[in-house]
Amino acid sequence: MPRPRWKPTPHQLMILQDLYKKGLTNPNSCQVQMITANLSMYGKIQWKNVFYWFQNHKARDRQKMRKQIFQQMQKYTNADENPPSPSPSPSPSAAVNYQLYPNSPTIFLHQVEATDASPQMMKYLWENCMMRTNGRDWILMKDDGSSAHCSNNRPIRTLELFPVATTGFKD
């Protein structure tokens, strides 16, 4: 009865993590679409899977960071014995400077360099998304994961722009 959840293949996961590490933490819908298209070569995947992955990854990264900071603070406040440093007070309160709502500016792709996510993908993302950053499309996919062409006069072509040759990766 319950629909099975999507589970990224190792290769898909690696690409996602790589993109994230390279600075793409908040992809717009166009970028999500491109990523989805690329990753779909390695297994069934939908737009929303990618979308949620970035949402969750960012949130939990942040969570982890907060937790660390909290632990640091506790360490400093609890341990009355030799606070590790007498240098100009890297005080606990400094840690609170962690910015909660940075209103993150659009991440530009030149922050993202060559990656497992193929240079072609980077090129495509740059040329087709960032160059018209104002014209964000909303791109749709059917829930069953079928490739759901979204034709608005001329269809949006995506997959054929990515390398089709095998990468030697096993899923």
Add this chain to the structure above:
Amino acid sequence: MPRPRWKPTPHQLMILQDLYKKGLTNPNSCQVQMITANLSMYGKIQWKNVFYWFQNHKARDRQKMRKQIFQQMQKYTNADENPPSPSPSPSPSAAVNYQLYPNSPTIFLHQVEATDASPQMMKYLWENCMMRTNGRDWILMKDDGSSAHCSNNRPIRTLELFPVATTGFKD
């Protein structure tokens, strides 16, 4: 430079409010799509406009309610003079029972009856969405509002199912 915001026409607004009042406070994506299709007869509109409208409307409804409750509490605590009722204490703390995360169950459409949003719409929503409540689609539209057919083998037909005759409403 800034893209203009969508503004519901009076008729669109009336339909939205009507649906909301009738109990449809949390439409799923399929329902949003159907509503969008219907409303697009009365003016340019996109999927996300409808989606956001319900999100915001619900949130601000809730906000208003909380505010009222707060004011009630203040009234009771500040005014030492004759608390209006001696009945089994409709105490302020009772108000706090307001459920923050009700994990709202899917609103079923039979809660929604004949409405300004045309019986056809209701029928369609029921037959095409609720009957396969597990198969929520993600439906997409281009950001420019163009009608962006989403063809997955057979195209999704929507508009022609709604009445096209004028309703006598002025936008």
Add this chain to the structure above:
DNA sequence: GCAAATTAATGATTTATTCAAG
């Protein structure tokens, strides 16, 4: 009256929390 200045509404986004599968 009537604009410039403030404030209230509300559309659009992002972040935080919660639910639930595995």
Add this chain to the structure above:
DNA sequence: CTTGAATAAATCATTAATTTGC
């Protein structure tokens, strides 16, 4: 316990009301 999925809350940003000084 981890993490995909979904909803709620917080925030940003633009437009409409409204106020204010002339």
